[in-house]
Amino acid sequence: MISARQLAFLVLREIDRRDSYTDVAIDRALQKHSLSPPDRRLCTELVYGVMRRQRTLDCLIESLGDRPISKQPPDLRRIVHLGLYQLGYLDQIPASAAVNTSVDLAKANGLKGLSKVVNGMLRRYQRGQEGGEGVLGQEKISLGEKYSFPDWLMDLFVQTWGQEETEALCAYFNRNPSLDIRINPLQTSREAVAQMLESMNITATAMAGLPQGLRLTGKTGAITQLPGFAEGLWTVQDASAQWVAQILNPQPGETIFDVCAAPGGKTTHIAELMGDRGQIYAGDRHGWRLQKLAVTQQRLGLTSIKTWEGDLIQPGTKPPMELVDRALLDVPCSGLGTLHRNPDLRWRQNPDTIATLLPLQQSLLTAIVPLVKSGGTLVYSTCTLNPAENEAQIQQFLQDHEDWRPENFTWISPSGDSQAITDGMLTILPHQHQQDGFFIANLKKA
Numbered sequence: 001m002i003s004a005r006q007l008a009f010l011v012l013r014e015i016d017r018r019d020s021y022t023d024v025a026i027d028r029a030l031q032k033h034s035l036s037p038p039d040r041r042l043c044t045e046l047v048y049g050v051m052r053r054q055r056t057l058d059c060l061i062e063s064l065g066d067r068p069i070s071k072q073p074p075d076l077r078r079i080v081h082l083g084l085y086q087l088g089y090l091d092q093i094p095a096s097a098a099v100n101t102s103v104d105l106a107k108a109n110g111l112k113g114l115s116k117v118v119n120g121m122l123r124r125y126q127r128g129q130e131g132g133e134g135v136l137g138q139e140k141i142s143l144g145e146k147y148s149f150p151d152w153l154m155d156l157f158v159q160t161w162g163q164e165e166t167e168a169l170c171a172y173f174n175r176n177p178s179l180d181i182r183i184n185p186l187q188t189s190r191e192a193v194a195q196m197l198e199s200m201n202i203t204a205t206a207m208a209g210l211p212q213g214l215r216l217t218g219k220t221g222a223i224t225q226l227p228g229f230a231e232g233l234w235t236v237q238d239a240s241a242q243w244v245a246q247i248l249n250p251q252p253g254e255t256i257f258d259v260c261a262a263p264g265g266k267t268t269h270i271a272e273l274m275g276d277r278g279q280i281y282a283g284d285r286h287g288w289r290l291q292k293l294a295v296t297q298q299r300l301g302l303t304s305i306k307t308w309e310g311d312l313i314q315p316g317t318k319p320p321m322e323l324v325d326r327a328l329l330d331v332p333c334s335g336l337g338t339l340h341r342n343p344d345l346r347w348r349q350n351p352d353t354i355a356t357l358l359p360l361q362q363s364l365l366t367a368i369v370p371l372v373k374s375g376g377t378l379v380y381s382t383c384t385l386n387p388a389e390n391e392a393q394i395q396q397f398l399q400d401h402e403d404w405r406p407e408n409f410t411w412i413s414p415s416g417d418s419q420a421i422t423d424g425m426l427t428i429l430p431h432q433h434q435q436d437g438f439f440i441a442n443l444k445k446a
Contacts, residue, residue: 004039005082005101008046009109012078015051022051022344037221045176049089050081051343052174055148057081059141060088064121076114079105083122087129095126143167147174149346153336160387165431169385172431173339173346179216179223180207180435182237182265184300185272190214193234196227209412210242212272232300237265239414240337240383240428240438244330245269247409247426247442248379252277254325259283259312259368264293264305266330271302280304281321285311313363319371326377327368331361333382333389337430337437354386361389365397369404372445377407380441385427390439394425397443407444 011029014020026047030040050057058069061080069077083102086093099122106115143163144151147170157166181204183193194204194214202220207213214234220226228234244266250256252275261267261282271280284290287309297305308320334354335345365380372378380397382389398404406424413419414433421442428438 002033002035003101004035004042005046005105006108007033007035008043008050008082009075009078009105011043011047012050012081013075016074016078022047023342037219040221041219045090046082046085048176048343049085050078052340052346053085053089053148054081054347055145055150057084057148059145060084060125061121064124065117073111073114075109076106076111076118079109079111080118080121083118084125087122087126099123099126143170147171149173150350152351153346153349156386160385161429165429168431169429175340177341177436178238178434179220180237180239180242181214181216181234182210182212182242182269182272183214183234184232185212186276187231187301188228188233193228196233200227202226207239207242208414208416210239210246212269213239213242215239230299235265235268235296235300237269238341239435240433241265241436242269243411243426243428243438244328244379244381244440245273247411247440248326248328248377250274250278250280250326254278255321255323256280257283257319257321257324257327257368257371259327259329259364260331261307261328262286262289262293264290264296266328267293267305268296268300268302270328271297271304272300274304276302276304278304279306279321281306281308281319281324283308283310283312283319285309312367313360321371323373324371324376325373326379327372328379328381329364329368330381331364331389332357333361333384334386336384336386337428337439338383340430341436354389358388358393361393362396365393366400369401369445374445376445378404378443378445380443382439383436384439385429385437390427390441391425394441394443403446404443405446407442409442 007029011025014025015022026044061069079102083098086098087095102122103115103119106118144154149170157169183190190206197204202216202218204214204216207215223236250270250273256270258267262284267280267282282293282305290307290309310317334349334357335342339346409421411419411421411426424442426440430437
């Protein structure tokens with residue numbers, strides 16, 4: 001039977017060799033190999049932890065080894081990453097176990113001749129830790145090296161919020177994400193789902209301002225195996241994402257267009273808020289993504305959603321409706337508000353990739369205008385913390401479209417405090433609000 005550490009190494013190697021996404025690689029591995037629940041958790045923690053911390057871990061390897069990181073075999077780098085992560089960030093792992101299992105990994109994966117190198121680096125780091133040098137083991141280190149982020153991203157965050165806020169934000173992004181669910185009020189109640197989960201020793205806490213929201217704490221195991229999931233009593237959705245449909249405020253009997261709908265979390269939330277009465281058009285330019293929405297729709301027992309495969313910004317494209325009461329534009333974005341959940345993004349995104357998103361977002365905003373009724377509502381949302389994709393896009397849109405204006409709304413913080421959003425634009429900061437980073441703009445057509 002494969003060990004948690006060996007499987008974690010194989011997943012990291014697949015990520016390196018095939019440029020796989022972390023969540024896809026680890027899901028595939030856990031489906032292929034049978035691990036006990038504690039080993040599944042350890043394997044997941046190791047993979048996500050190493051991916052988040054890899055720049056810091058590389059910095060450590062440079063200081064501990066005799067050869068530059070670029071000269072080390074990629075597999076050796078990942079094995080040392082695993083050992084250093086256990087020594088530096090996992091209190092429950094004995095130091096001897098972290099070192100010895102890493103040496104064993106080297107021997108078992110064709111690096112027997114370098115097993116002494118692994119042992120030497122980890123022992124050196126361990127001695128430095130015992131001498132009070134801390135996780136980093138060195139004093140002169142950049143913010144990007146300390147928190148394991150690329151320098152361009154640290155510069156963006158510092159420019160936007162200052163260094164103190166940036167450090168708090170990055171520390172949050174290096175934590176494991178919370179698990180939030182949204183109950184289906186057409187099938188059950190929040191109290192009933194909470195009781196069901198608490199019978200499994202999972203604490204379910206109601207979230208302020210979100211009548212359908214519960215935050216889960218405890219050892220949940222496989223999500224799809226939890227009670228109520230298969231029956232459509234609830235679905236996974238972060239608190240910030242739940243606010244999008246809340247602010248859209250759809251009403252029974254209305255016609256709604258969710259322009260970039262797949263995989264469907266916000267679409268199905270809209271249907272639930274409408275009591276499944278009305279018509280929701282769920283669009284996406286990729287049909288395979290809409291298939292995921294269809295599966296979720298069926299599981300939740302919703303009938304008011306019609307899918308539409310099409311690209312709104314392509315010339316000659318004709319959506320399947322005339323005018324709508326409300327539209328949701330949850331645009332493709334850089335995802336910089338979900339870096340704790342998607343560790344790959346901090347390494348995959350860069351200023352050039354983000355620059356390609358800006359005209360797409362602008363084009364989608366322009367394309368939706370003629371489809372919204374006079375007096376209708378448009379909600380624009382992203383899961384990024386990049387002002388160029390957020391406030392700047394809305395300010396430009398309002399400047400170019402004089403018949404649109406920002407619409408005030410009320411937001412309730414996780415602490416329960418009510419906040420009036422007077423300019424129609426809300427930014428949810430992860431380290432302040434303990435949920436994904438999001439931007440939501442509420443706009444009204446004259």
